[in-house]
Amino acid sequence: MARTTGEKRVTTVRVAFVSDVNYVIPLAAAVRSVIDNAAAPEDLEIAVLCHDIPVDTKKALTESWRPGEIDVRLLDIDLTMFSRFPAREYFNSTVYARLIYHRLLPTEWDRVISLDSDMIVRGDLTALYETDLRGRPLAAAREPYSPVVSWKRGVNRWRELGLPPHAPYFNAGMMVLDLDRWRHDAVGERAIAHGARHADVIQQQEQECLNAILAGEWTEVEQIWNMGPYWRFPQRRVGRYRNVWREGRIRHFVGIYKPWMAECRDMEDADEFYQYVDRTAWKGWRPGLPADREQAR
Numbered sequence: 001m002a003r004t005t006g007e008k009r010v011t012t013v014r015v016a017f018v019s020d021v022n023y024v025i026p027l028a029a030a031v032r033s034v035i036d037n038a039a040a041p042e043d044l045e046i047a048v049l050c051h052d053i054p055v056d057t058k059k060a061l062t063e064s065w066r067p068g069e070i071d072v073r074l075l076d077i078d079l080t081m082f083s084r085f086p087a088r089e090y091f092n093s094t095v096y097a098r099l100i101y102h103r104l105l106p107t108e109w110d111r112v113i114s115l116d117s118d119m120i121v122r123g124d125l126t127a128l129y130e131t132d133l134r135g136r137p138l139a140a141a142r143e144p145y146s147p148v149v150s151w152k153r154g155v156n157r158w159r160e161l162g163l164p165p166h167a168p169y170f171n172a173g174m175m176v177l178d179l180d181r182w183r184h185d186a187v188g189e190r191a192i193a194h195g196a197r198h199a200d201v202i203q204q205q206e207q208e209c210l211n212a213i214l215a216g217e218w219t220e221v222e223q224i225w226n227m228g229p230y231w232r233f234p235q236r237r238v239g240r241y242r243n244v245w246r247e248g249r250i251r252h253f254v255g256i257y258k259p260w261m262a263e264c265r266d267m268e269d270a271d272e273f274y275q276y277v278d279r280t281a282w283k284g285w286r287p288g289l290p291a292d293r294e295q296a297r
Helices: 021-036 055-063 093-104 179-184 187-197 205-214 270-277
Strands: 002-005 008-011 013-020 044-051 071-076 111-115 119-121 138-142 170-178 219-221 250-252
Touching: 013 021, 013 093, 021 044, 021 055, 021 119, 021 270, 044 093, 055 071, 093 111, 093 170, 093 179, 093 187, 093 205, 119 270, 170 179, 170 205, 170 250, 179 187, 187 205
Parallel strands: 013 044, 013 111, 044 071, 138 219
Antiparallel strands: 002 008, 111 170, 119 250, 138 170
């Protein structure tokens, strides 16, 4: 949403997260990184969809995000409808809430950037928010480990679904959503129906459901907006991707190894994650320290 102040055009950037108690510390750091890197923090609107997060933990989260200065809304959600959908060791049913953002987010929101909690934002998000979606319901970055739907970690049963084998496949950790188009095209409902119908084979949760029903009908953005561990290796950073590791605007700690795990505290760029943790109510927290064994209060 854009508004005009005097002669200056101002964009209100709206960002959404979804989390449960298992992800509160990375969530705290992720939201803090959005705020700290915003060119105009006062023009941010952030919604955090909370699934079974205790009241005192929500209070600590709010205290971490410059209360009174930044518009952050914590919204409780019920995910019973997804209880039979497949989950993974490090992702439970909370990720499916993205499929019903159009029901859960404030009604006046017509566009939103959806971010995973295992991300650190390194720059202002206005340019990403203003991405031209070209009439499509979402923009995202391609998944480098599974760049097309027919790859091993792409869309299961893609042949039976009649999908073109080379239809591009995106990572759903960062998405720019046109919520009006999302409603019009019944994207969420179609993705939910796919998930229910193919629950026995789905491996990539809501990401796979969305890729299955969109079949390449989404707008691609540069890898800098969802930079995962694939780009750690210099031999992969060639051509147009030469500077992706250095210029990445959003760092995504995708996969089973996370910097907040005790065995991963020394992983590359974990320090960047803890830089933001230390600007929240969890300042000084590190995994495995005797006084701080629990992630949440």
